[in-house]
Amino acid sequence: MTEDEARERILTAAEQLYYRKGYAAVGMDELRQVAGVSLRRLYSLFPAKTDIVAAVLARKHAQWESGLAEAVTEAGGDPRARLLAVYGYLENWFCADDFRGCAFINAFGELGGTNPEVAEIVRAHKASFQRYMADLVAETGAPAALAAQLSILAEGAQSTAAISADPAVAVQARGAAEVLIDAAFARS
Structure with a gap:
């Protein structure tokens, strides 16, 4: 999976999860599981949860x-x-x-x-x-x-x-x- 594909999977999963469950309720592990990426990959693309929230917004x-x-x-x-x-x-x-x-x-x-x-x-x-x-x-x-x-x-x-x-x-x-x-x- 390319970096762009991983980024897209993470943002798509984050957008759906945040909108359905709330920003605070969704942890990085749940996001990683739904996106189908490793925790290492997630943090390499988005070092902090605020980075993901900003990209989703x-x-x-x-x-x-x-x-x-x-x-x-x-x-x-x-x-x-x-x-x-x-x-x-x-x-x-x-x-x-x-x-x-x-x-x-x-x-x-x-x-x-x-x-x-x-x-x-x-x-x-x-x-x-x-x-x-x-x-x-x-x-x-x-x-x-x-x-x-x-x-x-x-x-x-x-x-x-x-x-x-x-x-x-x-x-x-x-x-x-x-x-x-x-x-x-x-x-x-």
Whole structure:
């Protein structure tokens, strides 16, 4: 097995285990077993658990950004539809059988208070989403404050859907987003 193959197996196993069981609950030995690599190989590629967590979160960030951008692009050129596509993306995600909430919120809740590196990764991911929403709002000509409102609404929907196990939260968030968007357009 090449170094790249071993790295991929470790990250795939870590992503699945961390998302299903939690970051703190998964030890290096369990990760090694599920990935099918030796402990020596695991530590040679990732000297510390934080290195694995950081790599997993980098993958999750890339998946989030590409999935969200695809959903917004598929909405076409209508600015209102593009903003609302964010909530359609959330609804699809919340309906997934393995939905367990936002991996970043989960990581922050478990590790953010004791691991500054993980806390910074999570903050950077959330800031990136806020910038993305700000760019979408700027394209519409609506007031900039709308971006923060829509971002907070999406973040709240992620937490609520994870806790309630109810994907309908995305539909409710979309309804609230429609009210905010319509009010912003009426003012601009």
